[in-house]
Amino acid sequence: MLKLIKEDIEVAIEKDPAARNFLEVILLYPGVHALIGYRITHFLWGLNLKFLARFISFFIRWLTGIEIHPAAIIGKRFFIDHGMGVVIGETSEVGDNVFIYHGVTLGGLSSKNGKRHPTIGDNVVIGAGAQVLGPTRVGSFTKIGSGSVVLQHVPEYSTVIGVPGRIVFSGATTQDVADGEEAFPDPVAKDIESMLERLPQMEKEIRELKKKI
Known part of the structure; x- marks a missing residue:
């Protein structure tokens, strides 16, 4: 101990x-x-x-x-970084080298006896306010984004965001997880990048439309 x-x-x-x-x-x-x-x-x-x-x-x-x-x-x-509001239920199982932020809940969805809380693998990062609920399994080397609600099993080397949680990235490395949250792709940044890539084509189409008017 x-x-x-x-x-x-x-x-x-x-x-x-x-x-x-x-x-x-x-x-x-x-x-x-x-x-x-x-x-x-x-x-x-x-x-x-x-x-x-x-x-x-x-x-x-x-x-x-x-x-x-x-x-x-x-x-x-x-x-546990910051910590306030963290709840880890009775039948939760958490692996080695796990890093969680404030407001995280590893909770149950049933009042029945037996396994009713999550199992978290090794080298997992769980962002602020994320909820991992029920007897779900989160694979090792996974990142759960802030505010996500995870109700289903998550494979190893994944990034999960949203409500309900969805996998938006897979293939993280051990070093990515060791580096923490900044090592994982930002889905909002990816959307903005995609929009910027499409912008020249959209401008071209607008110019062509103006010529036809």
């Missing part, structure tokens, strides 16, 4: 250029506070001290604005 906590702190320093040192991250980063709390409560949950785990988890949510169920399974080097 201590090794996992140490790695969570180290990855915060690596991922956030605003993080100046180890002490600052420990004292001032709510995402790190929530993860330390989760590591402790998950350990207690495994010892069947479930009420104590839930009680501590409740306090951590009050302190940080981040809710992580003690039964959720989260891999190493997990980073």
